[in-house]
Structures are given as structure tokens and as C-alpha cells.
Amino acid sequence: MTTDQQPIIFNPLDPAFRENPYPVYSRLVREDPVHITPFGVKAFSRLTDATAILRDHKRFSSDDRNAGLIGVQQERSSGADSIVNDEDRPFLFMDPPDHKRLRRLVNLAFTPRALESMRPRVQQLVDELLDAVEGKDEMDAIADLAYPLPVSVICEMLGVPRQDEPQFRIWSRILASSLDPDITVPPELQKEREQAVLDSREYFRELIARRGDDRPPDILSALLAAEEEGDKLSERELLSTCTMILIAGHETTVNLIGNGILQLLRHPDQLAKFQERPEVLAPHVVEEVLRFDPPVQFDGRICIEKTEVGGVTIEAGEFVMILIGAANRDPEHFEDPDTFDITRGERDSAADRHLAFGFGIHFCLGAPLARIEGEIALRSFVQRFPNARLLDERPQYRAQITLRGLENLRVGLK
Template structure:
């Protein structure tokens, strides 16, 4: 047992470098090493514990009494937290669904949920389908495309803009805003000059969201998610402006990068596995399962989900001290043989009910239905329109602090 009073306990250290050459293309040897050698180890560079086994990951995600997603509880929040480095995000994070303390989280989530139920999201299908079709028509004229920049990058910006009826022509700003917010996930990994650019992008993004909310208060719209959020009231309780601002921002941030990467990784796995491609062509409804297996088998996060200990917690023989950060390594947990039979095998028919790719418990990703629908429609339409599409060359990855970011995924849409 580690002595609880000694803050400088002899703690197991995680030997982990997500920036090592080749990690983005294949992080799994590094994850396996963590699971077998230091399943819970302290990572000095990221200033937190890495949780690499499925069982421990689920234990923390379920434990909302002793762990919180509120970054203010981090022992290093005052010096290393977002508020210290990017004050523009501090106010947003304070009211964000991603970081609200448990009681507030339940309250806000209850007010928001009706706008994001499977049925509410399903109503967006025709709108999303027409955005996808329009982008694929433009792509078709090129013949050979980079699926990331020509298709995947553009869909979420258009969908969220359309969902929230944001002013047209502001998609590029959206994109910068969301990328900036995602990059602040582990603030300690940011470099000085980069922080200034991020701050400017976040300031502009927040101003745009605020403007849109005010406009919608004055001019409510029918069947509009933002109007619904503004008007939603339960027992005299409704969202205040700060909560609305945070909520719309987390919808933008949560709904962008994840969806872009999920489209890219799904197309990549489909085209690099002829047997899976044949199965999905024969049974188009398999697309849904394909997406879930891509999320499990090849999760694009370099790290995972952050939680902060509200008290000293002993887990698998290691003590996580009050205020310390635990990073739940999804890419590792979802390849854990103890939880998934033949975890190293890509199985498009696998039962993925145990997957924690969208989180678990109270903080299960509220935008999961929207992300799934966008990817289903994008991948389904690509297959239908371009059944002969082929990878032109190996996929390449670009730098990103927290995501294995596919930079180039070149695909020839029709045979020459």
C-alpha cells in the first residue's frame, strides 16, 4: 500500500511518448506495453495518471462520487489549467457539460436532452443527406480526392452551421474555433506562441456564438435546436446565457473534430480491408456496425478522457491522490483482451455494446447520435455513388497534440 500522506510517493511511472515517430500510424505496441507493464502509471509530461486497462477505465468513468470532469479540481489548475493559459475558455469551461460538477451536469443535461434525442437527430437526416450529396458532387468532378480536406473536414461545419442556423460563410471561423478548443485539452502540452493564436480564435468563436444566441432570442424559429434550448424550461428552470454559450460551444467543439476523424478512419479501414468492403457493399446496413468497430479497434485519440480525483482513491494497488488527473486511454482500453475477445481482430460483425468510445455513465457523449448519423450518411453515400473507389497511396498523419490526425487520405473515386 502506498503511503497516503507522502505526496512524493514512489509512484509507478508511465514510459509514454505519443509524439514518437510512427505512433500516429500505429500506437498499439505502446498501448500494449502500458497495459502489461504499468496499467496505471504517472506520465510526467502530461502531469497525470494514464489508465490503460478497460476495467480501470470503466471503474473511473462510473465513479462520479470520487472523480469529476471539472478541471478546476485539478491540483495544477491554477498554473497549468486552461484558465491560466487561455482565459477566454475559462468562462466557457465553467458552464460546460464536459466539466460541470455532478448536480449541475444532471440539471443542464436534462434541459438539453430533448433537443438531441435519437428522434430529434433523425429529423436532421434529409438536411445532412443533402449537404453530403452536394459535397460529393463537387468531389466527383475532381476524380481523385483527399477524403479529409475535400469531404470530411467540410461536413460537420456545414451540419452544425445548418443545425444552429448560424450565419452563412462563417464555417472557417467555426473550424478555427473548434480546433483551438480541442488543442487546449491538455494545456501543459501547448507551446507559447501557439497559445496566442488559440486565444484569438476562441475569442472570435465565442463572439459568433453569443451573437447567434442573441439573434435567436429576438427571432425564434420553428423546429430549431437553438430556439428549443433557449425556450426549454422545466419547473421554472431554464438555461442562462452563460450555460447556453457553453452548451452551443461544446456542441460545436464536440461535433467537429470527432466527426471529421471518424469519417476519415472509417473510409480508411473500409478501403484497406477488401473483405470488409465486400461485406458492407453486400449489406449496406452493416455501415452502423462498421463505425462502432472502427471506434473500438482504431480510436483516434492519443490520450483519452480526463477525470480529476475528489479524494485519494486506491485503484488496482495504486493511489491516485486528491486533485490528480487521470487520463483514460480509450485507444488502449478498447483493445484490452480482457474486455474484448480477439481485440486485435477487426470484426465488422462484433457486438460492440461494451465500447466506451463515446464515454460511459453520466457523461456519455450527448452528441453521439449526431456524430453517428453524419458518418453513416457520409460513408453510405460514398459507397453508393463510388462503389469502385480505391486508396491511391498510404495514409499520412499530421501533427496534433491530442489526436492521431489523418492529414492525407487520397482516394480515386472511379476507375480510370
């Protein structure tokens, strides 16, 4: 659909769109909320439609093998098929009852209490990273803070020794492409990714095999112990869960911290407010960054039973796209949606009803941990460097589709 203005061009591969997708989203949500992409895929941008799809897991599947089963050939939603065979499929790409069974077992390890207990350690890691740049004229907020923090946290959760972290950073970077549609990933990278899946799995297998009983408890021990009504994770399920945690938990959190620092430095009035009340505002800052500039831009599902959403019919077998970045600025739900306002959550308790962590049965399992890391990293950064300023007004975005994050972010510190 178009108006009397220019047609809306929604092209996630375009570098200009990557730099600032929000003017396009703003038009989509207002003028063309069920947009048909050039591939014929329906892209939903209204919050109500997006939540209707994500809530309805009976009609909208996360398992992209369903597109094949129904016999409709679509562009695949993700690289899931190419990196896993059926037994190694992580539950992010499963439907109930398998999803329910695995998520319940993994939940036994990911309790809010277990994640909350990591807060002091996250603070320590952030302090170490900021100590390393203290006294310098500038830092790269991605390489010096946003990137190393989440990988260290995940490695500690899984009991990976510190000396192996550099290997994890490499795997994580390669594996992040599994969240993008395969057609946008060059064949060499797809091969590298398959290898990284195999290598990281083999690494976890050995790590588990050589674990002694004397280790302090961590998430991996909890996953190994997780048992309910006689049901346990098999070795393959455990390994695919570890790889999924690395993929789902690392590059996403990098971008929460990176996008957060960029938005704070671009909005000096908001930065000043944050500096006045850092403890109180930190959780609100994180929610506003997640709403305003979400690290995961797209979600996808396969319709498995003909239905209607947003006044449009969706056939069984159709892949549908959810534009999280657009839904998070839906004017029906967020007042003045294009304004970055870190006190929004103080006035409006519904301000955290954004879709940055998804919605429904696949709602992000690591959300409490991502929030802890975001709060501590952003608060500590603004407290430590009150004169921080952007050295590059237009930092480069990484060439990814699903994830939105910066290649680097040069920040002056004095």
C-alpha cells in the same frame, strides 16, 4: 513496469506513436495496465479500470480547478482553465450538481428524436459533397467529405447561415487544441484559441439577438426554449454550450469519417463485405471504427478523494489519464481485439461497449448524431466509389494529442 523485452515507451508527442499507437497500447494493457508516465501521471488502459474511474464521478472530477483546490500541482488535463472563467465553463468540465442541471436542460434540445430528424438533411449534405468529386480521378477524403460535413451539420443545428461556415471551420480547427494538455500547445496557439473563444461567443450572441421568430425550429431554438421547473439557461451558459458543441462535435466526427475511410480501404475484405450489405452493416462499421481507431484517444479526471483502482492507490488531487484507444482493444473484453472486423457487432452485442464516447454521466451528448453522420458518410462513400483505393499508404496524422485524425487522405476513385 517492463518485461524482459524492451521497456514500454508511451510518448503521445512522438510522430511514430501518432502514426500507430496500437502496438504500445497492446503492451500497456497486457503488461503495464496502470502505467506511470514520465510526468508521474497514472495512465489506465484496462477497460474495467477505465469504466470504474468514469463511473465514479464522486471521487473522479471533471473540473480541473480541483487540482488547485486540493493544493497538488499537476499538469492540467486540458486547456479548460485557460479558455474559460468560471461562469463560462462548459459542462464537459463540471461536476454535479452544476453538470446535472445544465446537461438536463441541454438534453431537452438534444433528444434522440430531434437528432434522428436530421438524417435526411445529413444524407443531402453528403450527396452534395460526393457530387462535387464525382468524375474526378481522386479526392481528399478529409477536405472533400470528412471535414465539411460535421461543420455544416453543427452550423445548421445552431442556425448559422451557410456563408458564415468558413469562419466556423477556422474557429473549430483552433479550438480543437483546447482538448490537449496546455504544455503541448504552443503559446501562440493558446492566444489564438482564447481569441477564438471570445470571437465565437460574440458571434453567437449576435446570432441570437438577430434571430426572428419565423425561423424553422432548430437545436438553438430548442436550447433557447429549454426550461424545466422554472430553470433556464442563462445567456452565458447558452453561449458556452454553443462553443462546446462546436469543439466537441466537429473535429471528433471528422476523425470518425476519416479514420473510417482509411480502415475500410486498408482492409479490402471488410470493404467488400460492407459493399455487399451497406444498409445492414453501416451501424456496425461505425461501432467498429469507433472501437478500433477512436477519434478521441484520451480522457482525464482529477481524483478528489483517495481511492484505489486496478490495485493502485490514487491520492486526492492526482490527475489520471484514461487511454481510450488501449481500453477499446482490451483482450479481456474484445475477442481478437487487434482485428478490424465490421461484423463483430452482428455476433457479439457487447461489441459496442467501447469507450469512444466516454462512459458515465459525461457520456457523449452528441453520440446519436455522430453515429448518423458516420453511417451516412461511410455508406454513401463506398456505394458511390466502389473502386476507391488509397493513393498514399502512410497518410500524415495531425499534430494533436487527444484527437486522432489525418491531415489529408488521398483516395483514387476510378
